Amino acid sequence: MDRKSKELDRKATLTRETIVEAGLGLLNEIGLDKLTTRRLGDHLGVEGPALYRHFPSKSVLLDHMAAAILLPVLRAPHPGEPWDEWLRAVATRSYEVVLDYRDGARLVAASLPTEPRDLLSKPLREAGFSEEHAIYGSKLITRFMVGWQLHEDSERQRADRPTESYDHDQAFRFALDALINGLRLALARTMARKIETIGDV
Structure with missing residues (x-):
């Protein structure tokens, strides 16, 4: 041939x-x-x-590559799984998977597809968040993950910079928990307002 x-x-x-x-x-x-x-x-x-x-175009190809990294780990909540535990698990796994690829964080940051945000916002709506707050929450988590991943990626490639002594994975989980706690508070306030509205009827 x-x-x-x-x-x-x-x-x-x-x-x-x-x-x-x-x-x-x-x-x-x-x-x-x-x-x-x-x-x-x-x-x-x-x-x-x-x-x-x-x-x-190359940009469309990169979009599909970014989606191929993220979409397999962005699962729906298991039956009965609390929304906050689901969000923590999905965000943590996404963080780990992106960093498995060289320049994975830069790829995702430049080509972040809409599907991950959509897959995150639906369970948040089902948990009781308003449509608007579910979108805000999904954007908050995805942008936090990408920003953290970009920092981690750049640190790994800066051989001339001394390695910081703290546990980077533990630091990520600490920050993620702080964000999820904030979302819990926002949801509690939303539910309280709904109860007040019902009581006023």
Whole structure:
């Protein structure tokens, strides 16, 4: 089989899933700054334009890569699972997964898809938060996670900076608990106002 035939065969087997998987693998090898559609095409054994049959632009590809990292861990609450325990578990797992990838935090920060926020806001609404507060809460958690991950990522890549002595994972959990406590307080106030409204009727 000649080179052109091999490339045609590879094009035929390309899917969005295989491209995203290859993109994440290459991300770990070379980092976000060096990740181009040409490099990814070379990695897959096809010309760069072949990727545009599946993704109209590099930014759309990066969006799908970010979603592939986050969406598998953004589960719905288990039956009977308190919303605050669910949120802590999901946020902690998301934090861990993103940091498993080289430049994962930068990828997610630049390409944060809407699905994670939607998946977080629905259980918050079901827990009693208003539509508006559920959106605020999901944005608060996702932006906190991304911001913390960016800081952690930059610390890991600064070999010239002395390593801080505290436990970074414990610090993340402490800060996350503080945010969740704030959301608990906001929900309690919302429920109290609802009870007052019912009592006034």
